[in-house]
Amino acid sequence: MFERTSRFGFHLINETRSRVRISEGAYDNNGHLQSEAIDRAISALSQFLIIARSYKTHKILCVATSAVRDAPNKKYFLKRVEKELGLKIKVIDGKKEAWLGGVAAANLLPITDGITIDIGGGSTELALIQNRRIVETFSLDIGTVRLKELFFDKKLPIEDAKEYINHTLAKLPETFKSKQAIGIGGTIRAIAKAIMQRNEHPIEKVHAFSFSIKDEGKFIQKVSQSPIMKLKKIGIKKDRLDTIRPGALIFWNLLEKIGAQNVISSGVGVREGLFLSDLLRNSNHLFPHNFNPSVRSLQDRFSIDTKLAANISSTAEAIFNALQEPFKLPNDAKKHIKIAAKLSQIGIGLDFYGYHKHSAYMIMNNLNYGFTHEEMILIATLIRFNKRRLPKNSFTRPYKKLLPDDKTLSWLSYIVSLSQTIHFSREKGKVSVTYKNGVLNIDTPFDNYLAKERIKELEKPASIAILFS
Amino acid sequence: MFERTSRFGFHLINETRSRVRISEGAYDNNGHLQSEAIDRAISALSQFLIIARSYKTHKILCVATSAVRDAPNKKYFLKRVEKELGLKIKVIDGKKEAWLGGVAAANLLPITDGITIDIGGGSTELALIQNRRIVETFSLDIGTVRLKELFFDKKLPIEDAKEYINHTLAKLPETFKSKQAIGIGGTIRAIAKAIMQRNEHPIEKVHAFSFSIKDEGKFIQKVSQSPIMKLKKIGIKKDRLDTIRPGALIFWNLLEKIGAQNVISSGVGVREGLFLSDLLRNSNHLFPHNFNPSVRSLQDRFSIDTKLAANISSTAEAIFNALQEPFKLPNDAKKHIKIAAKLSQIGIGLDFYGYHKHSAYMIMNNLNYGFTHEEMILIATLIRFNKRRLPKNSFTRPYKKLLPDDKTLSWLSYIVSLSQTIHFSREKGKVSVTYKNGVLNIDTPFDNYLAKERIKELEKPASIAILFS
DSSP: OEEEOSSSOEEEOOOOOOOOOTTTTTGGGTTOOOHHHHHHHHHHHHHHHHHHHHTTOSOOOOEEOHHHHTOTTHHHHHHHHHHHHOOOOEEOOHHHHHHHHHHHHHHHSSOSSEEEEEEOSSOEEEEEEETTEEEEEEEESOOHHHHIIIIITTTOOHHHHHHHHHHHHTTSOTTOOOSEEEEESHHHHHHHHHHHHHTTOSOOOOTTOEEEHHHHHHHHHHHHHSOHHHHTTTTOOGGGTTTHHHHHHHHHHHHHHHTOSEEEEOSOOHHHHHHHHHHTTTTTTSOOTTOOHHHHHHHHHHOSOHHHHHHHHHHHHHHHHHHTTTTTOOTTHHHHHHHHHHHTTGGGGTOSTTHHHHHHHHHHHHOOSSOOHHHHHHHHHHHHTOSSSOOOHHHHGGGGGGSOOHHHHHHHHHHHHHHHHHTTTOOOOOOEEEEETTEEEEEOSSOOHHHHHHHTTSOOSSOOEEEEO | OEEEOSSSOEEEOOOOOOOOOTTTTTGGGTTOOOHHHHHHHHHHHHHHHHHHHHTTOSOOOOEEOHHHHTOTTHHHHHHHHHHHHOOOOEEOOHHHHHHHHHHHHHHHSSOSSEEEEEEOSSOEEEEEEETTEEEEEEEESOOHHHHIIIIITTTOOHHHHHHHHHHHHTTSOTTOOOSEEEEESHHHHHHHHHHHHHTTOSOOOOTTOEEEHHHHHHHHHHHHHSOHHHHTTTTOOGGGTTTHHHHHHHHHHHHHHHTOSEEEEOSOOHHHHHHHHHHTTTTTTSOOTTOOHHHHHHHHHHOSOHHHHHHHHHHHHHHHHHHHTTTTOOTTHHHHHHHHHHHTTGGGGTOSTTHHHHHHHHHHHHOOSSOOHHHHHHHHHHHHTOSSSOOOHHHHGGGGGGSOOHHHHHHHHHHHHHHHHHTTTOOOOOOEEEEETTEEEEEOSSOOHHHHHHHTTSOOSSOOEEEEO
């Protein structure tokens, strides 16, 4: 369930799953859905509808994928659902499924190019993304459950499974080549989580976690070949133990096939793609350039004064422009400074005292889409230390490998603090900034009594003078 | 700046201070406010007005206390402010000041009886509270700055200062006796913070922190007698070093005079009292019985479905009633369970994933008023573990001395989890609960497909059976 907060701003307000196991018993019956499984599905859907109605949902999008798509008796199931619940389920084909995953990835991950890989129980979907556009999709008839039943359950040699996979992979068009793989779905998420754990990755989010094949390729192969008893030890969660090995095998062979060097894992997939395909139906299924739905949604929900936030952000940009050259600040940091300044006040919506901490907490937990983990922790750090003090080691230490060097970080933090302090009395107006011979000259169209009182208390990364003119 | 969220719900959205030092130089000039100090005050007030206007404030309440009250040239100052800023400052007397502190304490602290002590620079205000009512107020002509200048700066023996204090305290009516002292203002806040630090108190909030004279009386006396160099070492912050010793001396003598055995420190005072005296002007300056402004404000701001929250809360109460006797649960825990159930979903407003963590974070940072620290951490813990697992030691360990025993905590936590799970499909209706022979019987007027699926996964504090009828 997504709540729209503005034209393109949205956030998730409910996600309910039910382990329906719709295909239980189907494989033994030529893919026919069994009546108990259908009953379970109807019970679950009926409660989903109650939940949807409790939120006064405007629109319900309902799709079915491989298990239903392949069932000879799907019509019976779909008709029962329509008759008993008044709900129309749309059965989508593999290419559409791949496309939806692609839409989610292209809009909600910090990538512009790559190939999405969504490994399901019966099929695996791929979408080729170039310059944020989905240029091709493909669906392969290999999946974790299928492989498990055909090879792993029968204890056949792993070579047989590999041969089967490669036989299927041969059908993949040669255009599907990319250094960047994008991992969608439960199997790859479980593998990514295990990799995060073994590397003591300091951020718990699986969305946008990125790793290289060079570093982790061996581990993925190991997962595909480990005895079930050992899987838990290497970080695989209980509910994935039965299908992770065939999943990892498909994943690894696909990575080799497309020539991937890096993987970014996705917390979003078909569901989010479905929502976005509706939200963005009149804008070529892409968010506007430089638009970020998480930043917007945080502002929509928690900014007390959006115009002031935008003004603080412009001031931060002006200070950055003045200081970038003399202090050798990295180009792309301008973007992060601007966002940090813009979101610096959102924590007030929770509690005024220590709001910079709350703003940082909110960023760490809700700046979900479109940023790398490096960007997320940088923005959070700049917000966390936007008051008197520069970032402290006790805070940044766990994130060291994701953050810029201390000197750069200090400067970026100081710029955000300074821009916030300049607008301490909440006055708006264009602020001009120049830097010359150790003096930062700030020209504002408003009075600065409170700002001057506070600027003295800001910890500086180097001894520069501040002058108001 | 307070924002109203409903009839009695409110939260702080801005607090701006400026160190105007309005009385600087006044003591050397028979209390006359000096022109530089007046200029500073006018500059600061002018910026305060800009801030107030930027929020489109409906009402500005502006009062002055001792320094202005005692100044022979106050009219000149007040007229300048009115002429230049269009702002009318109301000079309040000591009794009114004491009353405002009392209103804040009686409404926003977990107390019904006690004496507020607000030690200022020139005077000290007291309000006697009985059964949430202010029955008497008093203003004493002793303050930190006054004492500092009369005795400490002149390096006179501390006995002289004590004699002076006791002479003044003799004027305090004999009715001012209470076991419960309520500490208001910067001096007592600084002492409370030092006490929290030396006891490694696990919650950072000074508001509602409570300590006994038996344990901390010696420390308060020590503060009044320490050389300035040593004050920092015992936890006194820099900006208080000059006035903390006379402050602690007044505080200690007052505690003895009123016969206090316990102190609760307050983060609120005259400012909040002023706001409340306006908000509650038609309700006898008291919130309605059983009304808590923080709970209401959190609900107003973050509850997606208030009626559902109330229903989950009633269900929690029904389960508590059924289990209280067999498992010997403490009476007053019912209140905490109900609030935890009611606020369990507020974290969704921030982010759906892991929302129980966000709800707990929000409680720890915004359940400001009317609860003890013990209650706050209990409610937060019940919310933090309202999903599958019972409270973990790794989370509760730092708060051990503030929380109930593990077994009780497990039961309370389970009750909140269970009530939330029963309403998993967000359906409303009266839930009846009985417990007999190890079986908890739950009778709901709605279907429970999803609840049943999830109840199995809840970690239980003891092996009881759950039956839906």
